[in-house]
Amino acid sequence: MAAKxxxxxxxxxxxxxxxxxxxxxxxxxxHNDIVIDNLAVSGEHxxxxxxxxxxxxxxxxxxxxxxxxxxxxxxxFLQNNDVIEIGKHKLKYVNDQITxxxxxxxxxxMVMRSPPGQSxxxxxxxxxxxxxxxxxxxxxxxxxxxxxxxxxSAAPAKPAAQADAGKPAVxxxxxxxxxxKELELVKNLTxxxxxxxQVAVLTRRPQGFxxxxxxxxxxxLVNGKELTNQAHQLNDHDVIELAGIKMEFYFKV
Amino acid sequence: MRIEKxxxxxxxxxxxxxxxHNEDSVASEPTCGLVVLADGMxxxxxxxxxxxxxxxxxxxxxxxxxKHADPTTRDEETGDEYGVLLLRDNxxxxxxxxxxxxQSQPQYAxxxxxxxxxxxxxxxxxxxHVGDSRLYRLRGEALDVITRDHxxxxxxxxxxxxxxxxxxxxxxxxxxxxxxxxxxxxETEIHVHEVQVGDVYLFCSDGLDDMVEDNDIQSMLYAMQGxxxxxxxxxxxxxxxxxxxxxxxxxxxxxxGKFAVPTGWVAKLxxxxxx
Numbered sequence: 001m002a003a004k005x006x007x008x009x010x011x012x013x014x015x016x017x018x019x020x021x022x023x024x025x026x027x028x029x030x031h032n033d034i035v036i037d038n039l040a041v042s043g044e045h046x047x048x049x050x051x052x053x054x055x056x057x058x059x060x061x062x063x064x065x066x067x068x069x070x071x072x073x074x075x076x077f078l079q080n081n082d083v084i085e086i087g088k089h090k091l092k093y094v095n096d097q098i099t100x101x102x103x104x105x106x107x108x109x110m111v112m113r114s115p116p117g118q119s120x121x122x123x124x125x126x127x128x129x130x131x132x133x134x135x136x137x138x139x140x141x142x143x144x145x146x147x148x149x150x151x152x153s154a155a156p157a158k159p160a161a162q163a164d165a166g167k168p169a170v171x172x173x174x175x176x177x178x179x180x181k182e183l184e185l186v187k188n189l190t191x192x193x194x195x196x197x198q199v200a201v202l203t204r205r206p207q208g209f210x211x212x213x214x215x216x217x218x219x220x221l222v223n224g225k226e227l228t229n230q231a232h233q234l235n236d237h238d239v240i241e242l243a244g245i246k247m248e249f250y251f252k253v
Numbered sequence: 254m255r256i257e258k259x260x261x262x263x264x265x266x267x268x269x270x271x272x273x274h275n276e277d278s279v280a281s282e283p284t285c286g287l288v289v290l291a292d293g294m295x296x297x298x299x300x301x302x303x304x305x306x307x308x309x310x311x312x313x314x315x316x317x318x319x320k321h322a323d324p325t326t327r328d329e330e331t332g333d334e335y336g337v338l339l340l341r342d343n344x345x346x347x348x349x350x351x352x353x354x355x356q357s358q359p360q361y362a363x364x365x366x367x368x369x370x371x372x373x374x375x376x377x378x379x380x381x382h383v384g385d386s387r388l389y390r391l392r393g394e395a396l397d398v399i400t401r402d403h404x405x406x407x408x409x410x411x412x413x414x415x416x417x418x419x420x421x422x423x424x425x426x427x428x429x430x431x432x433x434x435x436x437x438x439x440e441t442e443i444h445v446h447e448v449q450v451g452d453v454y455l456f457c458s459d460g461l462d463d464m465v466e467d468n469d470i471q472s473m474l475y476a477m478q479g480x481x482x483x484x485x486x487x488x489x490x491x492x493x494x495x496x497x498x499x500x501x502x503x504x505x506x507x508x509x510g511k512f513a514v515p516t517g518w519v520a521k522l523x524x525x526x527x528x
Contacts, residue, residue: 049414051405052425095424109385109429188491189469215480
C-alpha cells in the first residue's frame with residue numbers, strides 16, 4: 001500500500017500518483033514522473049524520495065519554489081495529509097497505510113540486509129544523488145523476521161499520561177522556611193528532597209498522581225500515615241510530610 | 254575494590270501491555286562485571302529462542318573465558334584487549350548457534366536478535382552491540398546514549414536526511430540493519446569507555462526508548478539512582494503507561510567504587526593468593 005500524491009487545481013482532482021519509485025520527480029518537462037504543464041513550474045521543480053514508509057520532498061532549485069501547508073520550504077519530511085503547493089497546483093500527500101494494514105505488520109521489527117561496507121541509506125540514495133529508477137527501496141531489501149499479534153491501533157506514540165492525567169495539580173509547602181511556596185506538577189516526574197539523602201518522587205500516570213519513597217532513612221507520611229515500599233496514589237488535599245516538612249497536594253480547578 | 258562490590262546491578266524484563274510473550278532476554282554475571290541484554294525477533298517463539306541463545310552463550314562463555322585470563326591482556330596478533338576479544342568472539346559464537354538452529358529447524362527460520370553487552374573491568378566498560386538495543390549512561394545530571402543504533406533511521410539521521418526531532422515521526426522505526434543470527438557472520442560494534450564512580454548505566458531494549466522520551470528517562474534515572482529496583486520498575490511502568498507496545502527490558506548498573514586491575518607485583522601476588 002504505497003503512499004500517493006493527489007494532484008489537483010482549484011479543488012478539482014487531476015490525477016493520483018502512487019509513490020512506487022524510490023525517487024519521483026515533479027516538473028514541467030515531459031521526462032518527469034509527475035508532469036505539471038504550467039509556466040509557473042520549473043523544468044525540474046522538485047523530487048520526492050521514498051524510503052520504506054517515509055517520504056521526503058526536496059526543492060530542486062526551482063524558480064518559484066514550493067510551499068508545504070502554506071510554508072515555503074526547501075526540504076520536508078512528508079506527513080500524512082500534507083499539501084504541497086507548486087504555483088496554483090496542489091499535491092496532497094496521503095500515507096494512510098497504518099490504518100489499512102494491520103498494526104501487527106506495521107510494528108514488526110525487521111532486518112534490512114545491506115551488502116558489506118555499504119549502508120542501507122547509501123544504497124537507497126540520499127536526496128542529492130540521482131538514483132536509477134527501479135522499485136521502491138523497500139522491495140526485496142527487508143525481510144520480516146518479527147511476529148506479534150495485537151488488537152491495538154498503531155497510532156503514533158503519544159504520551160498517554162499527558163492526555164489522561166490532564167488535571168493540573170500542585171504541591172503547596174505548609175511548614176518550614178519555604179512555607180507558602182507552590183510547586184506545580186507539570187512534569188511526569190517531580191522529585192522531592194535531595195538525591196543521596198532523602199528522596200520521594202511524585203509521578204504523573206494515566207490514573208493520576210502517585211508518591212513513591214526512593215531513598216532515605218525515614219519514609220514520608222501521607223495524612224499522618226507512613227508510606228510502604230509501594231507507590232501511593234494521592235487524593236485531593238492529601239498532606240505529605242517529608243523530612244519534617246509538611247506539604248499539601250491538591251488539584252487545580 | 255572487587256568488581257562485585259564496586260558494581261550494583263539490577264535487571265528487569267516485562268512483556269509490555271500488548272504482546273502475549275516476551276522475546277527479550279537479560280542476564281548478568283556480577284562476579285565478572287558482565288551484563289547482556291537481547292531483543293529477539295522471529296515467528297512463534299523463535300524470538301525468545303534467538304535472544305535466549307544469545308544471552309546464555311555470551312554470559313556463560315565470557316565469564317568462563319575470564320576465569321583463565323586477565324581482560325586487560327593484549328592479544329599479540331590484533332592488539333585488542335582480551336576483554337574485547339571475548340565479547341566479539343562469543344557474539345560470533347552466539348550468531349553461529351542461532352544461524353544454524355534457524356537453518357536446521359523450519360519453525361526457527363529467519364529468527365534473529367539484537368544484543369547489547371557490557372563488560373566492566375579496570376575502571377572501564379567494553380560495550381558490544383548489534384541492532385537497536387541501547388546503552389545509556391547517566392553521569393552527574395547528563396544522560397547520554399553510548400551506543401549508536403544499527404537501524405535505517407539512525408543511518409538516515411547520520412546522512413542528514415532526517416533531523417533527530419523529525420525522527421520521532423518516522424514510520425521506519427522498526428528496521429534494524431544488523432542482527433545476530435541472520436547471516437553466517439555478524440559484525441559487532443565494540444567500544445571501550447572510561448567509567449567514573451557514580452555513573453549509572455542503563456542497558457535497554459527498544460521497548461523503552463521507543464515509548465519514553467529521553468528527558469523522561471533522564472529525570473527518572475536521576476531521581477531514582479539511589480534505588481535501582483525502583484528505578485527499573487518505574488522506567489518499565491512509564492513505557493507501559495505510554496502504551497507498552499513492545500517488550501521492555503532494562504539492566505541498571507551503578508558504579509559504587511573503583512575496580513582497577515592490580516598492577517604492582519605485591520598486588521598481583523595478593524591477587525594470586527586470593528584465587
